[in-house]
Amino acid sequence: MTAATVDRVSSGARGDQPPVPDGAVTITVRIQRFNPETDSEPRWESFGVPALPTDRVLNLLHYVKWYLDGTLTFRRSCAHGICGSDAMQINGVNRLACKVLVKDLLSGGGKHTTITVAPIKGLPVNKDLLVDMEPFMEAFRAVKPFLITYGNEPTRERIQSAADRERFDDTTKCILCACCTTSCPVFWNEGSYFGPAAIVNAHRFIFDSRDEGAEERLDILNDAEGVWRCRTTFNCTDACPRGIQVTKAIQEVKRALLFRR
Amino acid sequence: MQFHRYDVVIVGAGGAGMRAALAAATEAGHAPRTAVLTKLYPTRSHTGAAQGGMCAALANVEEDNWEWHTFDTIKGGDYLVDQDAAEVMAKEAIDAVLDLEKMGLPFNRTPEGRIDQRRFGGHTRNHGEAAVRRACYAADRTGHMILQTLYQNCVKHGIEFFNEFYVLDICLTETENGPVCTGAVAYELATGEIHVFQAKAVVFATGGFGKVFKTTSNAHTLTGDGMGIIFRKGLPLEDMEFYQFHPTGLAGLGILLTEGARGEGAILRNAAGERFMERYAPTIKDLAPRDIVARSMALEVLEGRGAGPNKDYVLLDCTHLGAEVLESKLPDITEFARTYLAVDPVTEPVPVYPTAHYAMGGIPTNIHGEVLRDNDTVVPGLYAAGECACVSVHGANRLGTNSLLDINVFGRRAGLAAARYAANHELIDLPETPAAVVQAQLELVLSEHGKERVADIRTELQATMDANASVYRTEETLKQALHDVQALKDRYAHISVQDKGKRFNTDLLEAVELGFLLELAEVLVIGALERKESRGGHAREDYPNRDDTNYMRHSMFYKQGDGLKSDIRLDYKPVTFTRYKPMERKY
Ligand SMILES: Cc1cc2nc3c(=O)[nH]c(=O)nc-3n(C[C@H](O)[C@H](O)[C@H](O)COP(=O)(O)OP(=O)(O)OC[C@H]3O[C@@H](n4cnc5c(N)ncnc54)[C@H](O)[C@@H]3O)c2cc1C
Ligand code: SF4
Ligand code: SF4
Ligand code: FES
Numbered sequence: 001m002t003a004a005t006v007d008r009v010s011s012g013a014r015g016d017q018p019p020v021p022d023g024a025v026t027i028t029v030r031i032q033r034f035n036p037e038t039d040s041e042p043r044w045e046s047f048g049v050p051a052l053p054t055d056r057v058l059n060l061l062h063y064v065k066w067y068l069d070g071t072l073t074f075r076r077s078c079a080h081g082i083c084g085s086d087a088m089q090i091n092g093v094n095r096l097a098c099k100v101l102v103k104d105l106l107s108g109g110g111k112h113t114t115i116t117v118a119p120i121k122g123l124p125v126n127k128d129l130l131v132d133m134e135p136f137m138e139a140f141r142a143v144k145p146f147l148i149t150y151g152n153e154p155t156r157e158r159i160q161s162a163a164d165r166e167r168f169d170d171t172t173k174c175i176l177c178a179c180c181t182t183s184c185p186v187f188w189n190e191g192s193y194f195g196p197a198a199i200v201n202a203h204r205f206i207f208d209s210r211d212e213g214a215e216e217r218l219d220i221l222n223d224a225e226g227v228w229r230c231r232t233t234f235n236c237t238d239a240c241p242r243g244i245q246v247t248k249a250i251q252e253v254k255r256a257l258l259f260r261r
Numbered sequence: 262m263q264f265h266r267y268d269v270v271i272v273g274a275g276g277a278g279m280r281a282a283l284a285a286a287t288e289a290g291h292a293p294r295t296a297v298l299t300k301l302y303p304t305r306s307h308t309g310a311a312q313g314g315m316c317a318a319l320a321n322v323e324e325d326n327w328e329w330h331t332f333d334t335i336k337g338g339d340y341l342v343d344q345d346a347a348e349v350m351a352k353e354a355i356d357a358v359l360d361l362e363k364m365g366l367p368f369n370r371t372p373e374g375r376i377d378q379r380r381f382g383g384h385t386r387n388h389g390e391a392a393v394r395r396a397c398y399a400a401d402r403t404g405h406m407i408l409q410t411l412y413q414n415c416v417k418h419g420i421e422f423f424n425e426f427y428v429l430d431i432c433l434t435e436t437e438n439g440p441v442c443t444g445a446v447a448y449e450l451a452t453g454e455i456h457v458f459q460a461k462a463v464v465f466a467t468g469g470f471g472k473v474f475k476t477t478s479n480a481h482t483l484t485g486d487g488m489g490i491i492f493r494k495g496l497p498l499e500d501m502e503f504y505q506f507h508p509t510g511l512a513g514l515g516i517l518l519t520e521g522a523r524g525e526g527a528i529l530r531n532a533a534g535e536r537f538m539e540r541y542a543p544t545i546k547d548l549a550p551r552d553i554v555a556r557s558m559a560l561e562v563l564e565g566r567g568a569g570p571n572k573d574y575v576l577l578d579c580t581h582l583g584a585e586v587l588e589s590k591l592p593d594i595t596e597f598a599r600t601y602l603a604v605d606p607v608t609e610p611v612p613v614y615p616t617a618h619y620a621m622g623g624i625p626t627n628i629h630g631e632v633l634r635d636n637d638t639v640v641p642g643l644y645a646a647g648e649c650a651c652v653s654v655h656g657a658n659r660l661g662t663n664s665l666l667d668i669n670v671f672g673r674r675a676g677l678a679a680a681r682y683a684a685n686h687e688l689i690d691l692p693e694t695p696a697a698v699v700q701a702q703l704e705l706v707l708s709e710h711g712k713e714r715v716a717d718i719r720t721e722l723q724a725t726m727d728a729n730a731s732v733y734r735t736e737e738t739l740k741q742a743l744h745d746v747q748a749l750k751d752r753y754a755h756i757s758v759q760d761k762g763k764r765f766n767t768d769l770l771e772a773v774e775l776g777f778l779l780e781l782a783e784v785l786v787i788g789a790l791e792r793k794e795s796r797g798g799h800a801r802e803d804y805p806n807r808d809d810t811n812y813m814r815h816s817m818f819y820k821q822g823d824g825l826k827s828d829i830r831l832d833y834k835p836v837t838f839t840r841y842k843p844m845e846r847k848y
Pocket of ligand 3: 173174175176177178179180181196197200239240241242243244246
């Protein structure tokens with residue numbers, strides 16, 4: 001884990017708390033904090049939050065922000081695992097805060113009542129759980145993540161068989177959340193590695209029967225920072241909230257490189 | 262403060278904003294300097310949450326034509342639709358879908374390899390004979406694919422984005438011909454800095470405001486900023502009382518389960534297992550338009566036929582569809598039910614109840630996306646498209662799949678119109694101190710002037726809107742809502758935020774967003790109070806019938822005076838008819 005220091009327990013509430021719903025238990029939410037305007041390094045802070053088993057971790061973070069400490073900063077939007085805003089380390093693994101329910105973390109007889117939340121690793125932390133996504137998006141943009149075709153466009157749609165469409169279905173699901181890339185040990189050590197998410201998005205086009213840009217993309221991925229860096233540890237696959245077979249996609253790209261021409 | 266100069270500035274990077282940016286960059290015959298300002302990273306926009314489909318009369322799987330689509334849109338909108346606009350949308354739908362396919366969108370395919378199509382509520386063959394397969398789709402991730410495809414093409418064409426820039430005001434310069442739009446003012450999340458963007462044309466594509474309600478399919482960030490900004494400038498908003506409640510939200514949560522589920526054959530049942538829609542819409546049953554299905558569900562619950570321990574929801578039965586259809590055509594919603602309700606749609610019916618979903622009203626525009634400052638005068642240089650706009654193609658009730666269509670057709674039109682306007686006009690001077698309003702607003706929120714918490718006011722707002730201004734409304738409930746909203750506005754004057762910093766101050770922005778929500782909630786409620794009839798998504802228990810004599814007209818809301826507590830003036834605008842006469846709506 002990151003070198004966060006002082007472990008502070010927050011006592012400060014802002015005014016009255018909202019009524020606690022029936023069946024709620026108090027969870028300790030331990031959060032890695034960093035405010036660029038006041039902190040020189042990250043620190044830990046714990047908050048007591050009443051929670052229902054069906055609450056999402058995102059609800060707990062909202063509770064902290066709305067009632068205990070308004071300065072807590074994180075991204076979120078859709079709240080149901082579709083926009084990719086709220087990737088973070090929850091109890092040490094990369095998850096979307098809106099897709100993890102409290103009850104999933106309390107297994108083991110409800111004993112573990114502490115939930116630890118930290119920013120995803122390998123991208124610069126801007127404030128609390130909010131990281132700089134630019135390096136990640138840059139890698140995505142670098143693999144030409146768009147359909148490349150030559151010649152005249154057809155007047156109607158391009159024809160594509162259902163089987164050809166199925167071929168790349170898995171990698172169309174990516175929401176660019178960065179859970180995979182920021183769980184990759186190679187990316188942690190060598191930030192210049194494209195990372196799994198970029199390769200997933202290259203895969204989405206390389207295996208699209210309509211696309212004619214595979215060669216250009218494979219050249220990019222053959223590069224020193226490309227697919228050969230991957231050591232097939234499957235962290236990325238485990239982390240993907242969309243259930244994408246990330247490592248398999250990377251393997252398929254490697255194979256396409258080995259057998260091309 | 263930083264100054265920027267562009268030909269075209271687009272505010273919002275959802276489907277409408279990015280389609281506008283692409284049209285401006287690639288279809289206008291010249292490439293204007295374009296900037297897209299967005300408070301979210303483009304791929305975080307809520308277009309990505311859209312599930313079921315985007316309709317166009319491609320006739321890939323059965324006979325269909327755009328005229329039927331036009332008729333369905335108008336009838337679905339309970340005849341409050343501007344018929345010329347509906348014709349444009351239905352006609353251009355076909356190219357809109359084909360354009361997306363050419364940009365790379367991975368639609369599901371027919372056995373012949375063409376774009377597959379499925380049934381959706383209110384879309385019928387030959388003016389209501391039977392449901393027709395018109396919705397083009399990519400599993401239940403159609404919006405995700407649209408958003409990704411548009412962003413991918415923006416990358417391809419090098420569109421310039423300013424991510425996490427919150428636009429909080431526009432610049433209107435007074436000329437002898439009235440106000441002209443000359444730019445936008447934005448707050449940069451990363452630094453807290455104010456940026457003034459001078460531009461020849463500004464396109465608003467800021468999406469909806471579902472967060473005025475508690476139970477909603479909308480994202481936390483859908484706070485109606487664009488509509489609020491326009492309204493505060495004294496420009497009108499149109500038909501704000503028409504808010505759509507989607508029948509199938511996960512009970513208690515509001516997370517959406519697409520109508521595409523019913524399109525694939527899922528059935529709504531009450532506690533007794535009865536397929537109750539057979540009583541309310543004998544011909545197309547579960548595929549009746551959303552307003553009708555949502556009201557039917559609410560009635561089942563009100564009359565004691567609801568399911569569950571508190572009899573407060575109904576059931577969406579997908580069990581007969583089989584695991585394969587669910588996993589291949591409806592995988593995401595299957596997962597939502599499993600994750601958030603621990604219900605497996607393969608084996609059990611899913612608890613559902615209506616959820617606040619879509620704003621039919623918004624910033625009035627003509628069919629070119631030009632913003633109107635009264636019933637027919639445009640504001641030169643100002644455009645709007647997507648959910649924040651009201652063309653009006655959805656009238657009193659939007660048909661499913663018509664919004665993904667709307668954002669593509671009118672997003673493109675607005676982008677093109679803005680680019681062409683920019684090519685033929687010079688930059689006009691900004692008004693003096695263009696950022697003054699925003700600076701004063703932010704300083705006020707940051708200053709110490711009270712102890713009210715943003716979360717408390719927002720929670721109470723959402724509670725009263727759910728209780729008093731949702732599927733069914735009465736004079737009494739609406740008066741209560743108005744009273745509550747106005748009291749909350751008073752309290753808003755005393756809010757305090759805890760984060761006083763410059764960097765990534767989302768505490769501050771949540772407070773600003775709440776200001777927009779309060780403003781729009783009041784407009785919605787006043788519109789609903791004044792419309793003493795039931796039409797489409799607006800159902801008054803005390804006035805259960807449609808009243809074409811008095812209310813076949815759009816509502817136009819104008820803010821008078823400054824400050825949050827100013828008056829609202831209500832005016833009216835005629836509906837445009839081409840060839841469809843209002844009829845009783847039966848399905
Ligand atoms: C769950 C769900 C499912 C749906 N399914 C369907 C469907 O199957 N078919 C269909 O036709 N319709 C569907 N809809 C409706 C449709 O998806 C939306 O109406 C449509 O996507 C709205 O697109 P938009 O571009 O107008 O707005 P959005 O996609 O919401 O984008 C708004 C943009 O504005 C930006 N923005 C907002 N405020 C500011 C500000 N102050 N400053 C800068 N930027 C700002 C945001 O960053 C964002 O980029 C669905 C809606 C939901 C919620
Ligand atoms: S499989 Fe490859 S890309 Fe994925 S985490 Fe391991 S090294 Fe990184
Ligand atoms: S592959 Fe999965 S984990 Fe990686 S960015 Fe895409 S959705 Fe997120
Ligand atoms: S908030 Fe959208 S993925 Fe979690």
